[in-house]
Amino acid sequence: MTRLRSRAPLALAIPAVAGLAFLVLPLAGLLIRAPWSTLPQRLTEPGVLAALRLSLVTATLATALCLLAGVPLAWLLARTTFPGRRLVRALVTVPLVLPPVVGGVALLLVFGRRGLLGGWLDATFGVTLPFTTAGVVLAEAFVAMPFLVISVEGALRAADARYEEAAATLGAGRWTAFRRVTLPLIAPGVAAGAVLCWARALGEFGATITFAGNFPGRTQTMPLAVYLALEQDLDAAIVLSLVLLAVSVLILAGLRDRWLGTS
Amino acid sequence: MRTRLVAALVAVLVTTGCGAQTADRDADKKITVLAAASLTESFDRIGALFEKANPGTDVVFSYGGSSGLAQQITAGAPADVFAAASPATMKTVTDAGDGGAPVTFARNQLVIAVPKGNPKGVASLAALAKPGMKVALCATQVPCGAAAQKALAAAGVALKPVTQEQDVKAALAKVKLGEVDAALVYRTDARAAAADVAGVEFPESASAINDYPIVALTKAPNRSGADAFVAFVQTPQAQQVLADAGFQRP
Numbered sequence: 001m002t003r004l005r006s007r008a009p010l011a012l013a014i015p016a017v018a019g020l021a022f023l024v025l026p027l028a029g030l031l032i033r034a035p036w037s038t039l040p041q042r043l044t045e046p047g048v049l050a051a052l053r054l055s056l057v058t059a060t061l062a063t064a065l066c067l068l069a070g071v072p073l074a075w076l077l078a079r080t081t082f083p084g085r086r087l088v089r090a091l092v093t094v095p096l097v098l099p100p101v102v103g104g105v106a107l108l109l110v111f112g113r114r115g116l117l118g119g120w121l122d123a124t125f126g127v128t129l130p131f132t133t134a135g136v137v138l139a140e141a142f143v144a145m146p147f148l149v150i151s152v153e154g155a156l157r158a159a160d161a162r163y164e165e166a167a168a169t170l171g172a173g174r175w176t177a178f179r180r181v182t183l184p185l186i187a188p189g190v191a192a193g194a195v196l197c198w199a200r201a202l203g204e205f206g207a208t209i210t211f212a213g214n215f216p217g218r219t220q221t222m223p224l225a226v227y228l229a230l231e232q233d234l235d236a237a238i239v240l241s242l243v244l245l246a247v248s249v250l251i252l253a254g255l256r257d258r259w260l261g262t263s
Numbered sequence: 264m265r266t267r268l269v270a271a272l273v274a275v276l277v278t279t280g281c282g283a284q285t286a287d288r289d290a291d292k293k294i295t296v297l298a299a300a301s302l303t304e305s306f307d308r309i310g311a312l313f314e315k316a317n318p319g320t321d322v323v324f325s326y327g328g329s330s331g332l333a334q335q336i337t338a339g340a341p342a343d344v345f346a347a348a349s350p351a352t353m354k355t356v357t358d359a360g361d362g363g364a365p366v367t368f369a370r371n372q373l374v375i376a377v378p379k380g381n382p383k384g385v386a387s388l389a390a391l392a393k394p395g396m397k398v399a400l401c402a403t404q405v406p407c408g409a410a411a412q413k414a415l416a417a418a419g420v421a422l423k424p425v426t427q428e429q430d431v432k433a434a435l436a437k438v439k440l441g442e443v444d445a446a447l448v449y450r451t452d453a454r455a456a457a458a459d460v461a462g463v464e465f466p467e468s469a470s471a472i473n474d475y476p477i478v479a480l481t482k483a484p485n486r487s488g489a490d491a492f493v494a495f496v497q498t499p500q501a502q503q504v505l506a507d508a509g510f511q512r513p
Contacts, residue, residue: 114441130442131397131425213426213437214402220427228429231330231404234338 027245034242035235042239050217051225052243058133058221059201062140063148066197070148071190075178077149078156089153096146103142104210111138111211135212136219140201148190148197155189156182192255199251203244293321294488295341297332299348299475300430301371301407304455305508306346309501313492320488328405328430329353336361336480343489346477346496348431348449349406353476365476368496369510371449372472373407373414374462376438381461383444388418388465391445399437399446402427406473407434411447413471435460449473451509474513 008016035042042048076082077089095103111118111129121127129135163185167177183190205223212219214228222244229236298306303326310322325332325342329352336345337359345362347353348371356362377385385391391398400422401408408427415422425443428434434446439459453462477496479489495501502512 108440108442112440112442209429213399214428215424215426228402228404228427230334231328231402231429234334 030238030241030245034238038235039239039242042236043243047216047225048240048243051220051222051240054133054136054217054220055202055222058136058140059198059204061137062144062201063194063198065137065141066145066148066201067190067194070145070193070197071152074149074152074156075182078153079161092149093146095143096150100143100204100206100208101210104139104207107139107142107207107211111135130211131213131215131219133212133218136208136221139207139211140204143204143207144197144200147200148193151193151196152186152190155186155193158189159185195251195255199248202247292319292488293323294343294485294492295323295325296344296346296492297325297327297336297340297342298344298346299329299332299406300326300432301348301449301452302326302346302475303432305451305505305510308504309496312500312504313495316495317491322492326432328401330355330405331429339482341482341484342480343483343485344477344479344492346475347406348475349409349473350476351409352406353478356480357478360481362478362480365478366493366497367474367513368477368502369475369505370472370513371451371475371510373410373447373468374450374453374464376435376446376448376453376456376460376462377444378438378441379459379461381463385445385463388415388420388422388467392420392422396445397443398422398424399426399428399434399443400424401431401434401447402429405430407431407447407449410471410473414447414465414467417470418465418467449509454509472511475510 073092077085077092108115108130110116111121113119113122113128113130118129121129129138159182163181164177167181168174172180203223204221205227208219208221209224209227214220214224216225220228222240226237226240226244229240296306296310303324306324306326310324313322314320329347329349332345333347333352333355336342336356345353345356346368347356347365350365350367353362353365357365375385375388375391377383383390383396390396400411403409403412407430426434426437428437428446431448431452435448435452435456437443438446438448439456448462450462450464453460477493479486479493483489506512
C-alpha cells in the first residue's frame with residue numbers, strides 16, 4: 001500500500017516540483033544574495049534595531065487589541081443568533097480580502113484629522129492617530145483581526161456547547177461559564193489565532209504606510225524599512241528582509257504541531 | 264490520461280509561446296517609460312502628443328519615486344526610457360551600464376504646499392518649525408527629500424516632520440487629506456493640485472533646484488522608440504507642456 005502511494009505519476013510530480021521550487025526559490029534567493037560578510041554591522045545599525053523593536057511592539061499590541069475585541073466578537077458569531085448575523089460575519093472577513101492600502105485610506109477617512117471620528121477626537125481630546133505609533137497598532141489590528149476571529153469562531157463551533165449548558169445547570173452564570181469552561185476549551189484555537197494575527201500584523205505594510213505614514217522610530221516598521229531601503233540600497237533591503245524571514249520561520253516552527261505536521 | 268495531460272501542457276506552452284511572440288511584435292510600437300512621480304501630469308500630456316505625432320505607437324508610463332525606479336531598472340525591468348528627478352538617481356542607472364549619456368530636460372524647485380486658503384498663514388520655511396505644525400517631507404532616499412534637506416539646511420531650519428513619504432505625490436496627498444498642515448513638494452506638483460492646495464514660494468528653494476535627466480536605456484526592448492521619445496521631450500512642443508506645468512528650462 002505504502003509503496004503504491006509513494007509513486008506519483010510524472011504528470012503530477014513535475015508540476016508539484018515546479019510549484020515547490022517557485023515557493024522556495026525566492027527565499028533561497030534572499031539567502032544566496034545576502035551580504036553575509038557585512039551582516040553583523042548592518043543588523044546592529046540603529047535604524048534596523050529601531051524598526052525591528054517597533055515592529056515587535058506594535059504587532060504585539062495589535063494582537064492584544066484583537067484578543068480583547070476579537071474573542072468576544074467570535075463568541076457572538078458562534079454562540080448567539082441575532083438578525084443580520086450572516087452579514088456581520090461577512091463584514092468581519094472583509095479586511096481579509098481588502099487591499100491593505102484601501103484599508104489605510106478607509107482608516108484615514110474615519111480616524112484621520114478630518115475623519116468622522118478623528119475630527120471629534122482631535123477637537124475633544126487633542127488626540128490625532130495618524131503619524132503615531134498608536135496609528136500603526138490600529139492599522140495592524142484592522143488587517144489582522146479577521147484572522148483571529150475566524151480562528152476562534154472555528155474553535156468555538158468545534159467545542160461542545162453541552163459543557164457550557166452543564167455548567168449553567170450547576171449554577172454558573174454565563175460569564176463564569178465562559179471564563180471557566182469555554183475559554184479553557186478553546187484555548188488552543190485562541191493561541192493559534194493569536195499567533196496568526198501577530199504574524200499578519202508583523203508583515204503589515206499597505207495600511208500602515210497609508211494611515212500611519214513613515215517616520216523612523218515612531219511609525220517605520222520593518223516592512224516599511226524594507227521598502228524604503230530598496231529605494232537606495234538593495235543590500236540593506238535584503239538584510240531587513242532576512243530578519244523578517246527569520247521571524248516568520250520561527251513562528252511557523254513554534255506552530256509546528258499545527259502546520260508542519262508531527263509525523 | 265497521462266497523454267492527455269501532457270498534450271494539454273504542450274498546448275498551453277505552445278499558445279503562451281505564440282502569445283509572447285505576438286507581444287514582441289507589438290513591442291515595436293510600445294514604449295515603456297519609467298518616470299519620476301513628479302512628472303506624472305506633464306508626461307501624460309507629452310505621451311499623448313507623442314502618440315498623435317507617431318500614429319500607432321503606444322507610450323506606457325510607470326510613475327514612482329525615482330530611486331525605486333532606478334533600482335527596478337538595475338534589477339532588469341524591461342523599460343525603454345528612464346526620466347529621473349535628480350542626477351544622483353540617474354547616476355545609479357548609468358553607473359550600472361544600463362543607460363548612455365543622459366540629457367537634462369527640465370528643472371524643478373520646491374514650494375511649501377499648504378491647504379487651500381493657507382489656514383495657518385505659512386509664509387516661510389521657518390514657520391514650518393513652529394510647535395504644533397504637522398509637516399510631511401519626502402524620505403531623504405528620494406530626490407524630493409534630498410532637495411528638502413538641502414533647502415532646510417540653507418535656511419538653517421531644524422524641522423521634525425511627522426512622516427517621511429516614499430514619493431512627492433504621497434507627501435502631497437497628506438496635505439490634500441488635511442492630515443498635515445504643510446509639505447515640501449515640487450512647484451509643479453503644487454500647481455497640478457491647485458484645486459486642493461496652495462503653493463508658498465520660499466527663497467531658499469533656489470539652493471535646492473533639481474535637474475531632471477532622461478535617458479534611453481541600453482537594454483531597451485524598443486531602442487528606436489526610446490530614442491524617439493527622448494528626442495521628443497526636448498522639442499519646443501514638449502518643453503511648452505513642461506513650462507505650463509511649472510518646470511523651468513534647463
